[in-house]
Amino acid sequence: MTRETLELFEVFVRPRRGLDHKHVGSLHAQDHAQALEYARDCYTRRGEGVSIWVVRSTDICASQEEDVESFIDPSEDKPYRLATYYRLPDPVDNM
Numbered sequence: 001m002t003r004e005t006l007e008l009f010e011v012f013v014r015p016r017r018g019l020d021h022k023h024v025g026s027l028h029a030q031d032h033a034q035a036l037e038y039a040r041d042c043y044t045r046r047g048e049g050v051s052i053w054v055v056r057s058t059d060i061c062a063s064q065e066e067d068v069e070s071f072i073d074p075s076e077d078k079p080y081r082l083a084t085y086y087r088l089p090d091p092v093d094n095m
Helices: 032-043 065-071
Strands: 007-014 022-029 051-056
Touching: 007 032, 022 032, 032 051
Parallel strands: none
Antiparallel strands: 007 022, 007 051
């Protein structure tokens, strides 16, 4: 099996229950099952995680940094998204 016939997978590990999965690296494998085994062996050898995700790199779709202005709608025209938009009742003084 050559590297050209293997697929590239991205690996995400959750260090503890209740935390988010974090991207920790990439690896080449034949399928998801093999990718999980390789990820376990490479990225959690010392018990660093409680959960592993593997995702084919080709299945990831991402926005581009240069498209940020047109892709991400600015929030200046939506003041209701900010806490300062809302008036707090007088009894609430520390929020």
